Amino acid sequence: MPVSQDSFRQALGRFVTGVAVVTSRYENEVHGTTMNAFCSVSLNPPLALVSVDKEADSHNLIASGGIFAVNILADDQEHLSVTLSQKGTAELDAAHRLTGIEYTTRKTGAPILYGIHAFLDCKVINAIDAGDHTIYIGQIEDTGWGEDTLPLLYHRGEYGHLDLHDH
Ligand SMILES: Cc1cc2nc3c(=O)[nH]c(=O)nc-3n(C[C@H](O)[C@H](O)[C@H](O)COP(=O)(O)O)c2cc1C
Known part of the structure; x- marks a missing residue:
């Protein structure tokens, strides 16, 4: 028997992650x-x-367009994540x-947002059916990063910020 969704969320939520906006494009439709x-x-x-x-709108757009970009958010971009x-x-x-969100494009045409911590511009090479999700594997066609940015963090359902100063 698998664990309940609640237990799964509780345990998984304790794994600290960054936050990304995954963007896609199909014909003249862009999405984040x-x-x-x-x-x-x-x-x-x-x-x-x-x-x-x-169930996400981005699911079929990534499948149709065959591309996505992972926009790793900087620590002042919590509003975008929310x-x-x-x-x-x-709205x-x-x-x-x-x-109303500023972006540019690089190799694939997937939107690369302004002010991010880093990006990976990807071409889908495989899609794996996995429960109620699909795992899209992308080959990274281009990448870039900010020199002076810090990442936005996520832990137990809350946003966090890196404190790199000595105490
Ligand atoms: C911190 C955070 C992480 C998330 N990670 C994912 C994820 O990895 N995959 C996913 O499908 N949805 C994820 N979601 C949920 C989607 O952002 C949410 O369902 C969104 O409304 C779907 O938008 P769309 O239907 O326009 O694609 C996450 C939400 C938050 C707040």
């Missing part, structure tokens, strides 16, 4: 969604994965379509 189920997979070739809820993890109002839906 907050995700932390992100993991590096292989160095040679460079591969990374994201695990995407089958906005792009919620749905249901016209939130517009934000998911990146209306």
